[in-house]
Amino acid sequence: xxxxxxxxxxxxxxxxxxxxxxxxxxxxxxxxxxxxxxxxxxxxxxxxxxxxxxxxxxxxxxxxxxxxxxxxxxxxxxxxxxxxxxxxxxxxxxxxxxxxxxxxxxxxxxxxxxxxxxxxxxxxxxxxxxxxxxxxxxxxxxxxxxxxxxxxxxxxxxxxxxxxxxxxxxxxxxxxxxxxxxxxxxxxxxxxxxxxxxxxxxxxxxxxxxxxxxxxxxxxxxxxxxxxxxxxxxxxxxxxxxxxxxxxxxxxxxxxxxxxxxxxxxxxxxxxxxxxxxxx
DNA sequence: GTCCAGGTTTTTA
DNA sequence: TAAAAACATGGA
Numbered sequence: 001x002x003x004x005x006x007x008x009x010x011x012x013x014x015x016x017x018x019x020x021x022x023x024x025x026x027x028x029x030x031x032x033x034x035x036x037x038x039x040x041x042x043x044x045x046x047x048x049x050x051x052x053x054x055x056x057x058x059x060x061x062x063x064x065x066x067x068x069x070x071x072x073x074x075x076x077x078x079x080x081x082x083x084x085x086x087x088x089x090x091x092x093x094x095x096x097x098x099x100x101x102x103x104x105x106x107x108x109x110x111x112x113x114x115x116x117x118x119x120x121x122x123x124x125x126x127x128x129x130x131x132x133x134x135x136x137x138x139x140x141x142x143x144x145x146x147x148x149x150x151x152x153x154x155x156x157x158x159x160x161x162x163x164x165x166x167x168x169x170x171x172x173x174x175x176x177x178x179x180x181x182x183x184x185x186x187x188x189x190x191x192x193x194x195x196x197x198x199x200x201x202x203x204x205x206x207x208x209x210x211x212x213x214x215x216x217x218x219x220x221x222x223x224x225x226x227x228x229x230x231x232x233x234x235x236x237x238x239x240x241x242x243x244x245x246x247x248x249x250x251x252x253x254x255x256x257x258x259x260x261x262x263x264x265x266x267x268x269x270x271x272x273x274x275x276x277x278x279x280x
Numbered sequence: 281g282t283c284c285a286g287g288t289t290t291t292t293a
Numbered sequence: 294t295a296a297a298a299a300c301a302t303g304g305a
Binding site: 127128177216241 | 284285286287288289
Binding site: 127128129131132135136173174175176177178 | 304
């Protein structure tokens, strides 16, 4: 899948990659991307305070952004220096069920999201439906983010949220999660979470560190580590994954999937959500 | 109208 | 210490 960057100067960067937009942007790891067309080949979203439109063509993928933004931000956000074909092939070799899951959505990539955005987004996700999670996050951005381009808002900083009271934050209608979000904002805004330290920590220590935040338990911590800190061995166990592991992988543990267990998790999570009849 | 959701905290025995 | 209940809200 060659990548083409269509910036102001129509510069091109050709990188062959395993990358499917819908599989990557709508598999439950991020909540701020949406399709613009019925076929779901054109997507738009915001990350890192930047707006992006992307287009999936039969034999290429177009980034509608400047070469500078692509090089400085999106290349890393979409994890483009990693060889997902090699990762996918290795995971497929571990079990027939995992092979099937990787073949169902081979173009999933693990995004490099902002740690604070990942933490607060997955706090919001607890005991909630994905459509409603998207609604709450959308209200969070429209209420407290910065309007930086026609109708698009940045994800509000931890500093901005930390300055709010529960009453003010309640316009996002996240219910009992308001105080959890404020707790997380306090940790990030006031340096109680040292981002560089978490990145360098052994994952077990990092889990413990994140769970100091009120409202962050094992599952949210794991999502934060995988999607926000790119701890690729992270393996979030939610209700879907518990069902999937006991039904499809009765003899497997997360550690059996190796250093890219997080990618395996995402293949399995997406496959399971798309095949609910397996767990009836 | 009822059920329940990419869980976690709080209460209870 | 472990199990159960409570938690807000609204999409299905």
